[in-house]
Amino acid sequence: MKVVVVGAGYAGTIAANRLAKKVGAAGITVVNPRADFVQRIRLHERLAGASGAAVPLTTMLREGIATRLGVVDKIGDGQVTLGDGASLSFDHLFLAVGSTVAPLPGTVPVGTWEGAEQARSTLAGLPGGRVVTVVGGGLTGIETAAEVAFRRPDLRVRIVGETIAPSLWEGARQRARLGLDRLNVEVVEDSVERIDPGTGEGGSDVLRLRSGRSFVSHLTVWGIIGSVPDLAARSGLDVDAEGRAVVDAHLRSVTDPRIYVVGDCAAVPGSRASCATAMPQGAHAADTLARAVGGRRPTAFSMSYAGQALSLGRRDGVIQLSHRDDTVRRRHLAGRAAAGIKERVCRFTLFGARTATYTWLRDPK
Template sequence: MRILVVGAGYAGTIAANRLAKKVKTAEITVINTHPDFVERVRLHEHIAGTGAAATPLASMLSERVATRVGTVDKIGDGQVTLADGASLDFAYLFLAVGSTAAALPDTIAVGTWDGAQEARARLAGLPGGKTVTVIGGGLTGIETASEIAFGRPDLRVRIVGRTIAASLSAGAQKRVRTGLDRLNVEVVEDSVTQIDPDAGEGGGDMVRLHSRPPVTSDLTLWAVIGSVPDLAARSGLEVDAHGRAVVDEHLRSVTDRRIFVVGDCAAVPGSRAACATAMPQGAHAADTLARMLQGRKPQPYSMGYTGQTLSLGRHDGVLQANRRDDTVRRLYFAGRGAAVAKERICRYARFGARTATYAWLRGPK
């Protein structure tokens, strides 16, 4: 029996390793576009040159799991077709292709590995005094802007977003502003309408804003994660308005029950794109298949949130407490202790993906 796992992010990696432990008779193959496991929660460190985000898949996956580097073009009836024309049959498949970014033209998307690689190279070549503009006021944008400001204090760093840290409580939002100010990050609350390359002062990009005069940027980064790959839709699986595959209470595609969908590309009610979401889903889906193959009744998926974390450079951060249904509480923690806690959370996610050992709260009743 062959089980294919498409995508080797947090959800796909923990699913593959959990299957290796619990389904001993299966031939498990992970198909990934890159030969590395990428910690998306560390891409801002990779871009700024303050840390690393990639680990060879060979060191992350069980020896029982085979790896194939390639891109899946389509999922058919018990078969996947790769971009190079090859095909692989499967008894079960785990779709874990994550999310991506639909970047504005003439910007670099920092939420993807390829984009982070390009941004890192471009940033390294920028001389002091130049301006970096990060578009996106969410946690990805905040971490990217603050990490660059921390790692390259010789640059002028700007973050542009309609609202900065909108997912946090009012108090935590204020603290994020304080952290950005300490790093000399300029905050512009507005939306970007257009980028005119090489039209700004000194040959930089002209960044046009909705309600303010345009600004000049020597490197413009897109930090909005707002879409998912179209593999599910292209393969005929039922998807929601955002392109995420619709799943049942056991995380199986409602179109093809042989296909489990986990992580950012799964339309799970109440979920948000995060490794805190991907890890439980990947683990639960693997456990569900193991139970089914043993003739046991599968359990419905349930997961509750605890909060949100973000770093503001290497020595500052914010931990926002959330209720299990992911609504924010007034409580938050900030400072060096929060930065240390964020680092430990990132390490635990990587440990869980590699060892298939991970615990989470059940969802609200």
């Protein structure tokens, strides 16, 4: 049996390891554009100057799993065509290319390894007193602004978003803002319309806001996750309005049941883009194929959520508790304890992807 896993993020890595654990590694090939496993949930830390956030992919995959560096151009009838013209055949495929970013011109995205490295280099060269602006009021933007402010208190850090922490309950949202305030992060609830590069004092950029206000920025980071890669659509798979591949109850493409789609690029009702979603999907899809190999009937995918974890530097954080359908509850945790929980979540996620030992909440219905 030939199995190709396209993408070695959280979903793809745990899928490959879990399948190898259950049926053996022979015949499994992971295709990824780089030789490292990138911990996307730590890219804001990397950007701000921390080490880590990437480990060699070979240390993440079980012995016997083959790797192929490259970008997949198209998935056809049992064939994967790479950007260099080479091809791989498959009996089953896991599509796990995640999500991508569409940064405003003049900004540097935190959601990609290349963007985080570029911002890291620029940040390291900024003298004290310069301005760093993070665009995006969601959890990624908040974590990035807080991390930069924590590690570089000599800089002026600003976050711009229409709403700050819109996914949190009001109490947790206010606590997140308090955490930003303690780190001296300026909060601007507005949206950036455009950036005029190099037009400010000393060659700085000028950010033009929808309200008509403008700001000077010496480094502008894009903290918004945009869309998904168009590989599924380009390959002729049925996709939803956002370009995510439409799947059945077992996470198989409705166009080609040989293809399992997991993570941010899968159109699973009620799911949100996060490693908390990607890991259960990757594990379940691998379990489903293993059941098929063993002649057993597949079970429908089922998961539910417990909350959202937000770091505010290294010593503060917010844990927003939620109902199982991901609607937020009034309760939240905050402070050092919350920061510790977030760190343990990150470590458990890496451990789960590497070992394929992972459990999750099922939908009680």
